[in-house]
Amino acid sequence: MIESKELLDAAQVKMDKVIAHLTEELASVRAGKASVNVLNGILVEYYGTPTDISQVASITVPDARTVLVQPWEKKMIPVIEKAILVANIGLTPSNNGEHIRLNIPPLTEERRKELVKQIKAETETARVSLRGIRRDLVDAFKKAQKDGMPEDAAKDGEESAQKLTDKYAKKVDDLFSAKEKEIMTV
Known part of the structure; x- marks a missing residue:
């Protein structure tokens, strides 16, 4: 029988990869400073x-x-x-x-706003990925319940999946806020 900890750990590894990818994408966006x-x-x-x-x-x-x-x-x-x-x-x-x-030329106000739109799109892609991982995790708990996992354990697993997703969504928001501040600072 599949343990809920195994499912959550696998999802956490995937979410870590989403955060790492987002960090890499945001690092490649030029914020007026040489990098x-x-x-x-x-x-x-x-x-x-x-x-x-x-x-x-x-x-x-x-x-x-x-x-x-x-x-x-x-x-x-x-x-x-x-x-x-x-x-x-x-x-x-x-x-x-x-x-x-x-x-590296200084950024115009218009270019700064374009860059913020670009990073907003990147962070939205990361959020969609996180929600997809959560959906797969919830589906895995439902399947595990059909395969014999106790109902309360499956429900606890689904709640844990939501908490994990919320934690990673906060990381995405924090990365976005930091990069937006970096871009908009003249």
């Missing part, structure tokens, strides 16, 4: 293989408005520059033959 995360997911052609920029270059943030990309091979400079332009992240790379500099 190495701004280049996450941008691939360059490296010896015929699509490779993440962080695998072919050192990415640093020397000050609040600059991201510095220093390729390990000089021949990669134009390839990285092109990849950044094609990625359309709103930054124009400039190189001096040694490294690529990305200057």
